[in-house]
Amino acid sequence: MRKIKYKKGKKVVPTFLEYTGVHKEVATQMQLFVYDNEDLTECSDGYFGEILSNVNYKKQNWLNLHGLNNTEVLSQVGDFLKVDTFMLGDILNTIKRTKLDEYHDVLFFSIKSILPIENSDNINMEQISFLLKDGILTSFQEKRSDFFTHIRERMRTHSGIVREKKVDYLLYLLLDAVMENFYITIEAEEDKVEALINLSKTTTKPIVLEQIEKHRDNFNFLKRSIIPLRDSLYSIKSMKEDNVFNSIEKDNYSFFDRLHQKSLELLEQIEYDLTSLESASNFYFSSQNHKMNEVMKTLTVVSVFFMPLTFIVGVYGMNFDNMPELHWKYGYFALLGFMFFLLMGMIYYFKWKKWY
Incomplete structure (x- = not known):
């Protein structure tokens, strides 16, 4: 079982921004989509200040940053959006759990994107954060990835209703895309576990038990990542009942409820897989005892x-x-x-x- 060890780190001033992730070599880049039902403008070239100047408050705006090394750019974005420094610190602090914060007129959402590493039993994790305020959705990624490629194409080709809705619906689409990675990861783990269960029926080598414990750790890690996500999605329901946060339309709360149901399905599937691993472990020991x-x-x-x-x-x-x-x-x-x-x-x- 993995234990959480306390490490006494240096004291950081609240106004001091420092990226704590592992992708320190990724250069910071920015991309802006300004859209409505009639028109779409895409900006990705030029200085960051020039890109921000294209924000149109009469339309919907999606600002995406990947690469969090340049804290000056992040501060510039924070000043432009008028968000508090502690939210920027949470964006740069990648070791924190998934969380949802509602502060004045800003909705902050951070989520862990998890994918399996090819030809390995390990899991890759990346933190993705979102700021929703005044018709502007800002997403922060640690590195360039293709999580949202299909959403960009839907916006460019005017497919679906993404350009007919406000940016709160876009937030739902982005969260849904990230949650799909959980399904991909669990499916990859289940394929390995199925092969492992079949192997445990033909051999009693200690390596089988080691792999069983490794995949049990992976599923527990996934479970610890999904539980705070489930709680955060459930908290959005309270926003609807409080009727205070106006950046999410009432008709769109049902979409976030779907995400909450997905998180419950993921947890149920993980519980089932953990039970299967427990059965494989028991079968392994039974085989050893029988031998x-x-x-x-x-x-x-x-x-x-x-x-x-x-x-x-x-x-x-x-x-x-x-x-x-x-x-x-x-x-x-x-x-x-x-x-x-x-x-x-x-x-x-x-x-x-x-x-x-």
Whole structure:
């Protein structure tokens, strides 16, 4: 079981921004979509200030950043959106759990995007954060990825209703795309677990148990990632009841409810997979015990076969003078024959009793 260890780190001033992730070599880039039902404008070239100047508050705006090394750009975006520094710090702090914050007129949502690593039993994790405010949805990614490629294409080709809706619906689409990665990861894990269960039925090598424990850790890691996501999505329901946060339209709360249901489905599937792994582990130990019992059974049967023979040999090894068989011409051969037929009789009897 993985344990969480406390590490005493340096004290950070609340106004100090520092990226804590592993993708420190990724350069910061920005992309802006300004759209409505009639028109779409895409900006990705130029200085960051020039891109931000294209924001149109009369339309819907999606600002996407990937690469969080340049904290100056992040501060510039924060000043432009007028968000507090602690939210920017949460964006840069990638070790925090999934969370949802509603602060004044800003909705902050951070989520863990998880995908399996090819040809490996490990899982890759990336934090993606969102800021929703005044018709502007800003997404922050640690590195360039293709999570949202299909959404961009739907916007460019005017497919679906994404350009007919406000950016709260776009937030739903982006969260849904990230949650699809959980399905991909769980499916990949289940394929490996199925192969592992089949392997546990044919071998009792210790490597099988090691792999079982590895995948159990992976599923527990997925579970710890989804539980706060489930809680955050459930919290959106309270926003509808409070009727305070106006950046999400009432008709669109049902979409976030779907995401909440998906999180419940993911947790149920993980529980089922953990049960399957527990069964595989029990089967592994049962196979080991059965194999050991078979070995002990074989050794016991062999020792029982030789017990009477050992007794006979011990009797005639006492070297008493008054033993008639010692002076009989055919005593040696008669005794060997008797021992042979005794052994065959015992083998037949054991086989008839199905003791081996």
